[in-house]
Amino acid sequence: MGLSGLLFVFVAPLTLYRLFILDWQVFALDVYLIGSAALIFTCAYRQQYIVFSKLYMCLLVSLGSAMTVLLGGAHQVYWIYPASLTMFFLTSTRVAYLYVLLMCALIIPTLQASLTTLEFINIFVALFGTTFFINVFANEIKSENRNLDLLATQDFLTKSGNRRAFDHALEMTLKESVILNTPSCLIVIDIDNFKLLNDNHGHSVGDAVLKHLVKSAQTVLRKTDTVYRIGGEEFAILMEDASLDDARGLAEKIRQTIEADSAKATPYYTISLGIAALVSGENGCDWLNRADKAMYEAKRSGKNRVVANT
Numbered sequence: 370m371g372l373s374g375l376l377f378v379f380v381a382p383l384t385l386y387r388l389f390i391l392d393w394q395v396f397a398l399d400v401y402l403i404g405s406a407a408l409i410f411t412c413a414y415r416q417q418y419i420v421f422s423k424l425y426m427c428l429l430v431s432l433g434s435a436m437t438v439l440l441g442g443a444h445q446v447y448w449i450y451p452a453s454l455t456m457f458f459l460t461s462t463r464v465a466y467l468y469v470l471l472m473c474a475l476i477i478p479t480l481q482a483s484l485t486t487l488e489f490i491n492i493f494v495a496l497f498g499t500t501f502f503i504n505v506f507a508n509e510i511k512s513e514n515r516n517l518d519l520l521a522t523q524d525f526l527t528k529s530g531n532r533r534a535f536d537h538a539l540e541m542t543l544k545e546s547v548i549l550n551t552p553s554c555l556i557v558i559d560i561d562n563f564k565l566l567n568d569n570h571g572h573s574v575g576d577a578v579l580k581h582l583v584k585s586a587q588t589v590l591r592k593t594d595t596v597y598r599i600g601g602e603e604f605a606i607l608m609e610d611a612s613l614d615d616a617r618g619l620a621e622k623i624r625q626t627i628e629a630d631s632a633k634a635t636p637y638y639t640i641s642l643g644i645a646a647l648v649s650g651e652n653g654c655d656w657l658n659r660a661d662k663a664m665y666e667a668k669r670s671g672k673n674r675v676v677a678n679t
């Protein structure tokens with residue numbers, strides 16, 4: 370988003386200048402660039418078509434740099450270095466190398482025509498050295514970012530999503546349900562008598578139960594559903610594009626799986642589940658409250674059951 374914003378801000382005044390001096394060829398190129406920058410900015414802002422935006426940005430950068438060399442001459446070749454750097458941070462190594470090769474293929478005839486063999490070789494040796502080191506550093510930064518992302522969004526004990534990830538997913542599901550006009554459901558799960566289980570078997574066994582619950586639930590979830598730990602022994606599952614009946618079916622399947630399997634891996638335990646289908650116009654907090662209420666209703670009416678908020 371930042372990159373497309375910068376591109377827009379820098380190129381827009383140049384576009385007006387080209388119009389002013391009636392340089393139609395470069396004016397058309399600049400209009401294309403700022404139009405594309407605006408499109409990419411909009412996609413990134415709405416968090417839609419992110420992969421497309423990144424690939425398109427790479428194409429713009431590589432073609433833009435190549436065009437600069439083709440129109441401006443061989444002395445503009447230095448633009449290919451920042452362009453390569455940008456591509457390695459925007460996309461995967463393989464795709465970035467493809468864009469770099471595309472850029473090189475486009476400028477080679479111009480460079481060959483106006484540079485000595487030694488200058489030509491120097492430029493490409495420097496380019497491949499630069500891309501190699503950029504690749505190494507970009508991969509390291511990407512891997513650190515992935516680790517940070519996991520730390521920020523994953524529950525350390527159960528490896529399910531954490532509360533922060535849940536809050537984000539809840540907002541995204543709300544937005545998508547409104548835009549796509551699809552039903553969504555929320556399941557809240559709470560372990561029954563967990564304090565007693567901890568008291569009787571110890572905290573580490575309690576931890577094993579929490580992990581078991583997540584693993585068991587994951588065996589019956591659809592590919593698109595995710596489990597989040599939203600409190601000590603409270604979990605939630607967001608189901609996009611699912612009716613209340615779908616959610617009731619899944620919740621009952623999870624309850625039965627836990628009831629049947631828990632004693633094989635951990636002390637026998639059961640869970641209570643509450644479900645709420647998203648009501649048009651409500652916010653995430655109200656939706657979660659209704660699912661929570663249904664879960665407490667399941668507790669009040671005897672535990673080890675599923676209750677839907679209707």
Ligand SMILES: Nc1nc2c(ncn2[C@@H]2O[C@H](COP(=O)(O)OP(=O)(O)OP(=O)(O)O)[C@@H](O)[C@H]2O)c(=O)[nH]1
Pocket residue numbers: 526559560561562563564565567571572573574575576579600601602668
């Ligand atoms: N082992 C373990 N226990 C935890 C963790 N987080 C919260 N707890 C325990 O979870 C228990 C929750 O107890 P309560 O809220 O009283 O609920 P409960 O005993 O399950 O009772 P009901 O909800 O009525 O079935 C507390 O004893 C917490 O110490 C954790 O990460 N590990």
